[in-house]
Amino acid sequence: MKQQVIVNILGTDKLGILSEISACVHDKCCNILDSRHAIYGRDFSLSMIVEGTQSAITKLELQLSTLCMQHDLLSMIKRTSGHAKQNLEQLINLEFSGEDAKGIIKKVTGFLAERQVSVSAFRQRTFIDKTTNVENVKCKMVLSAMKELDLVSFDEEIKQLMCNLGLSGKVTHNEIKEENEHIESW
Structure with missing residues (x-):
């Protein structure tokens, strides 16, 4: 075994x-x-x-x-035990930035967890905006979701969340190719 x-x-x-x-x-x-x-x-x-x-x-x-x-x-x-391949059926890139506030990342990751969307990669940094002298946050995430996730609804909901948090950003999707499409012979 x-x-x-x-x-x-x-x-x-x-x-x-x-x-x-x-x-x-x-x-x-x-x-x-x-x-x-x-x-x-x-x-x-x-x-x-x-x-x-x-x-x-x-x-x-x-x-x-x-x-x-x-x-x-x-x-x-x-x-x-029980390893299963990571779910890579739908890959989503999420980027956002804006004025930093306590709990922003927790709210975003909570939103994702409620929709069973996993965070595969995550970068976050804070910095002082030189024009406003206010601390800002900039974040990039690579997300993976099951094929059943409605991307149109997800996009609308994440944009609404970003708006409610006073953040701006973008969501893009990586199209997953057919199973054998990447195979090359050498």
Whole structure:
């Protein structure tokens, strides 16, 4: 029976470190089902879900911990089960900005949660507007939604929410191609 673990690794970004981590997974006869990697300044963050036999996962846990210690990386490994691919049926880009106020992000993310829309990526920054000397917020989100979500209604509702919060912005959609449309031979 297959076992699954969630692996989170943080540390200084070094040339070849992802190669070493993926080689470690491969050497223990495990598969990376999904992963996310980001670079923040000189550091990186890697999250992945790995699958293998119980024996392979146990060996991987030990080997990854050793590898992380050798490279001064922070790691966390947690056993899990039931991984399903991320819902990417409808991708939505949401950008907004305006005068910052307590609770704006909470109201936007609450609105999204009520509609079962997931936040896949999120950037937010505050800054002082030099003309008004008022603190402003600027936010970009990549959202994923089930195919049943009515995008026309969603767009109208999110625009109304932005108006109520005194924010301006835009919503765009990424059209998801047919399942085999991106396949290339080489």
